[in-house]
Amino acid sequence: xxxxxxxxTAELSRPARRQAEIAAYVVKHGSVSANDLVEAxxxxxxxxxRDLDELERQGVVRKYRGGVSAQPTSVFESNVAYRLNTAHxxxxxxxxxxxxxxxxGMSVMLDDSTSALSLVDLFEDITPLTVATNxxxxxxxxxxxxxITLLALGGIYSATHDSFGGMPCAEAVEALHTDLxxxxxxxxxxxxxFHQEEEIVxxxxxxxxxxxxxxxxxxxxxxxxxxxHRLAPLTDFDVVIVDEKTxxxxxxxxxxxxxxxxxxxx
Amino acid sequence: xxxxxxxxTAELSRPARRQAEIAAYVVKHGSVSANDLVEAxxxxxxxxxRDLDELERQGVVRKYRGGVSAQPTSVFESNVAYRLNTAHxxxxxxxxxxxxxxxxGMSVMLDDSTSALSLVDLFEDITPLTVATNxxxxxxxxxxxxxITLLALGGIYSATHDSFGGMPCAEAVEALHTDLxxxxxxxxxxxxxFHQEEEIVxxxxxxxxxxxxxxxxxxxxxxxxxxxHRLAPLTDFDVVIVDEKTxxxxxxxxxxxxxxxxxxxx
DNA sequence: CGTTCTTATCGTTTTCTGGTGTTATGTTAT
DNA sequence: ATAACATAACACCAGAAAACGATAAGAACG
Numbered sequence: 165x166x167x168x169x170x171x172x173t174a175e176l177s178r179p180a181r182r183q184a185e186i187a188a189y190v191v192k193h194g195s196v197s198a199n200d201l202v203e204a205x206x207x208x209x210x211x212x213x214r215d216l217d218e219l220e221r222q223g224v225v226r227k228y229r230g231g232v233s234a235q236p237t238s239v240f241e242s243n244v245a246y247r248l249n250t251a252h253x254x255x256x257x258x259x260x261x262x263x264x265x266x267x268x269g270m271s272v273m274l275d276d277s278t279s280a281l282s283l284v285d286l287f288e289d290i291t292p293l294t295v296a297t298n299x300x301x302x303x304x305x306x307x308x309x310x311x312i313t314l315l316a317l318g319g320i321y322s323a324t325h326d327s328f329g330g331m332p333c334a335e336a337v338e339a340l341h342t343d344l345x346x347x348x349x350x351x352x353x354x355x356x357x358f359h360q361e362e363e364i365v366x367x368x369x370x371x372x373x374x375x376x377x378x379x380x381x382x383x384x385x386x387x388x389x390x391x392x393h394r395l396a397p398l399t400d401f402d403v404v405i406v407d408e409k410t411x412x413x414x415x416x417x418x419x420x421x422x423x424x425x426x427x428x429x430x
Numbered sequence: 431x432x433x434x435x436x437x438x439t440a441e442l443s444r445p446a447r448r449q450a451e452i453a454a455y456v457v458k459h460g461s462v463s464a465n466d467l468v469e470a471x472x473x474x475x476x477x478x479x480r481d482l483d484e485l486e487r488q489g490v491v492r493k494y495r496g497g498v499s500a501q502p503t504s505v506f507e508s509n510v511a512y513r514l515n516t517a518h519x520x521x522x523x524x525x526x527x528x529x530x531x532x533x534x535g536m537s538v539m540l541d542d543s544t545s546a547l548s549l550v551d552l553f554e555d556i557t558p559l560t561v562a563t564n565x566x567x568x569x570x571x572x573x574x575x576x577x578i579t580l581l582a583l584g585g586i587y588s589a590t591h592d593s594f595g596g597m598p599c600a601e602a603v604e605a606l607h608t609d610l611x612x613x614x615x616x617x618x619x620x621x622x623x624f625h626q627e628e629e630i631v632x633x634x635x636x637x638x639x640x641x642x643x644x645x646x647x648x649x650x651x652x653x654x655x656x657x658x659h660r661l662a663p664l665t666d667f668d669v670v671i672v673d674e675k676t677x678x679x680x681x682x683x684x685x686x687x688x689x690x691x692x693x694x695x696x
Numbered sequence: 697c698g699t700t701c702t703t704a705t706c707g708t709t710t711t712c713t714g715g716t717g718t719t720a721t722g723t724t725a726t
Numbered sequence: 727a728t729a730a731c732a733t734a735a736c737a738c739c740a741g742a743a744a745a746c747g748a749t750a751a752g753a754a755c756g
Contacts, residue, residue, distance in 0.1 A: 177711090179745065198701080208747050213702070221576045229701065229754065298584075300573060307566060307587055310487045316594050318564075318584030318602050321573055328582050332605060336584050339598060445715065464731080474717050479732070495724065495731070 175252055182207070183215045187224050191240050195233035223324045243324045252282075253430065254383045254407035259283040261405050261428035262346055262379060266290050270343045273371055274302055276327030276364075277348035279381040281305075287312060296340055298328040298367065315340070322363070329367050337370040345375030351389040352382050354417040355398060358391035365393045372396060379403045384410040398423040448473070449481045453490050461499035488589045518548075519696065520649045520673035525549040527671050527694035528612055528645060532556050536609040539637055540568055542593030542630075543614035545647040547571075553578060562606055564594040564633065581606070588629070595633050603636040611641030617655040618648050620683040621664060624657035631659045638662060645669045650676040664689040 176184070182205060189204060190196055201212045216232050219225045224243050225232045234240060259282035266272060268290055274280035276299035284305050287293055291311035297303060298317035306314045319333025347368060351358040357380060359365050372378055380401040387410060398404060398418060404425045406415060418425050442450070448471060455470060456462055467478045482498050485491045491498045525548035532538060534556055540546040542565035550571050553559055557577035563569060564583035572580045585599025613634060617624040623646060625631050638644055646667040653676060664670060665688045672681060673694050684691050 177744090209701090210703090210748085211746060214745085300569070303566070303587075304570070307589065307592070308487075310483075314587035315598065316582065316584040316587060318582040318594070318599075321569075321580035321582060323573070326573070328584070332581065332602060333584075335605065336598060336602060339601065443714085475731090476718085476733085477716065480715090 179215065183219055186212075186215055187219055187240065187243070190219075190225050190232055191234040195231055197231040200231075221323055223322075251383045251385060251407070254409060254428075255279050255282045255381075257428040257430045258381050258383060258405050258407055259286060261426065262381060263290070265344065265377070265379065265403075266293070268292055270294070271296070271340075273297065273337075273340070273342040273345045273347075273375055274299060275345075275347035275368060275371060276302075276325050276329075277381070279348040279383065280346050283346055283381075294342075296337075296342060298333050298337075300326045300328070319367075325364070329363050331366075333367050334370040337367065337374050340374050342375045343377060345371055345378045346381055347371060347379070348381045349386065349391075349395055351391040352380075352386050352398070353390055354414075355421050357395040357398060357401075358389075359393050359395050360391045362393055365395055368395055372400060377402045379405060382406045382410075384414075387411075387414050445481065449485055452478075452481055453485055456485075456491050456498055457500045461497055463497040466497075490590070517649045517651060517673070517675075520675060520694075521545050521548045521647075523694040523696045524647050524649060524671050524673055525552060527692065528647065529556070531610065531643070531645065531669075532559070534558055536560070537562070537606075539563065539603075539606070539608040539611045539613075539641055540565060541611075541613035541634060541637060542568075542591050542595075543647070545614040545649065546612050549612055560608075562603075562608060564599050564603075566592050566594070585633075591630070595629050597632075599633050600636040603633065603640050606640050608641045609643060611637055611644045612647055613637060613645070614647045615652065615657075615661055617657040618646075618652050618664070619656055620680075621687050623661040623664060623667075624655075625659050625661050626657045628659055631661055634661055638666060643668045645671060648672045648676075650680075653677075653680050 186201060198209055198212050202209050216225060216227055220227050222243055224235055224240055226235055255278060258279060262283055263286045269292055271294040274295065274297040280299060281302055284302050288309055294313040294315060295306055296315040296317055298319060303316050306312055317328060317333050317336045319328035320330035322329055349357040349359050378401045382404060384407055399422045402424065404418065404423050405428055406425060407428050408430050415425055452467060464475055464478050468475050482491060482493055486493050490501055492501060521544060524545060528549055529552045535558055537560040540561065540563040546565060547568055550568050554575055560579040560581060561572055562581040562583055564585060569582050572578055583594060583599050583602045585594035586596035588595055615623040615625050644667045648670060650673055664684060668690065670684065670689050670691045671694055672691060674696050681691055
């Protein structure tokens with residue numbers, strides 16, 4: 165068991181992992197040819213093309229004759245962060261911690277984040293429950309469960325995030341008011357939460373207005389980073405849950421700025 | 431090729447078929463024990479219980495210690511009609527016929543029907559396209575396709591139909607206006623379209639208001655039947671598409687009452 | 697017009713997941 | 727307390743689907 169801090173690409177099918185790695189490669193090099201990738205990844209040219217098609221479908225790269233180029237970083241970051249979903253164990257710990265806040269009968273809103281997805285796995289035992297989300301994988305999972313009222317938040321599908329967004333989604337959110345909101349973001353500074361894409365920010369803001377208790381799920385790695393759009397001050401959240409691997413001084417920094425921080429134990 | 435009018439349970443996974451048969455058995459006998467089913471279907475107790483769990487999740491039966499009992503017929507009928515989705519070939523033919531009405535660039539709305547689902551399989555070649563639907567299997571499929579703008583119509587999930595409904599869904603529908611609507615119903619008389627459940631009727635009515643051209647997809651078998659709630663007169667639809675196996679006199683009856691009927695060839 | 701790049705098609709391999717029974721453990725009724 | 731019933735937890739199998747490469751056909755570029 166190696167301790168590769170962030171390269172924890174486990175729990176991902178081989179092609180999916182390779183695709184994420186290709187995406188990283190493309191962004192690093194700006195633009196590359198298919199043959200470069202054949203060499204770099206030791207697979208046939210056909211496979212490379214198939215991978216690139218998929219990445220293009222997700223909006224991460226642009227194909228042209230002779231190669232591919234990277235898309236605006238914002239899209240890329242969002243997507244790759246999501247795809248190579250690192251720190252699975254930490255997220256599970258955060259989910260377990262968050263779970264304690266949920267009582268049977270409550271209504272819960274989830275955003276499109278893998279952190280939220282971990283939480284879904286724990287819902288089976290907290291029934292009955294009403295869950296609202298715009299995240300397709302979560303919807304699929306929840307549809308299988310008994311005694312859960314699933315409220316799908318529709319909208320325009322984004323292949324990059326595998327979720328629904330846009331104005332229709334924001335409107336759907338605004339028509340609700342749940343007891344709890346669990347959400348995540350792409351970056352957290354000592355004072356604010358950030359996200360790469362404006363579209364997503366719109367929906368998340370709407371969610372923040374539509375819940376009584378707001379919880380931010382943050383695995384370390386999100387911290388110390390920053391992203392284009394400022395979503396909200398951390399004080400807008402009732403609780404910020406971080407994992408154990410978060411440096412102590414960073415936690416202190418958050419608290420110094422008035423945030424309520426809880427640490428999830430592994 | 432036998433001519434079993436309605437018992438065409440082909441194209442259904444073995445467990446799914448057995449579950450549908452169990453459902454029918456339960457409804458017929460009012461209430462039965464797990465062991466009865468073990469004998470009747472020649473599978474282990476465990477499997478029976480698993481099947482019953484699934485049926486309960488779909489809202490078709492109620493479990494209690496010692497056996498299961500049937501739920502109100504309306505739910506049962508809706509569900510079983512959906513599950514044992516008969517006449518696959520006819521639906522494909524209807525879908526092919528409907529496809530001719532769609533041009534690249536259009537916006538299309540689909541309801542939660544297997545007929546509509548067949549149509550989705552043909553969308554890949556009519557891009558770009560905007561598709562709105564409240565049917566989870568359709569959403570899942572469409573999310574995979576390129577060059578299709580998917581607009582998910584959210585709402586309260588119904589395990590019986592595998593789709594979203596209720597007021598939130600109706601509102602989402604009302605916010606739109608598409609070029610086309612393809613929908614189906616559970617029963618069609620010479621003058622009207624019917625459906626079993628009020629909830630569904632609400633959504634379908636909203637859909638009818640939100641599309642310019644409305645198309646009703648009807649496989650024979652839907653005809654001559656009737657159901658609880660009257661959805662709309664057939665003249666509200668711009669076109670009614672039936673399959674080749676529809677008796678000629680029934681088609682005439684529809685036309686006599688003013689409906690525009692087209693016959694899909696196999 | 698040929699070279700290079702891309703896509704389509706097919707057959708093979710591999711991987712997965714769905715479906716199942718068995719055994720063991722838990723739960724409810726009598 | 728005990729018997730009947732229900733669930734949980736494995737392990738297994740099979741069929742299906744994904745993944746891949748080789749080859750061939752097709753498009754864009756110079």
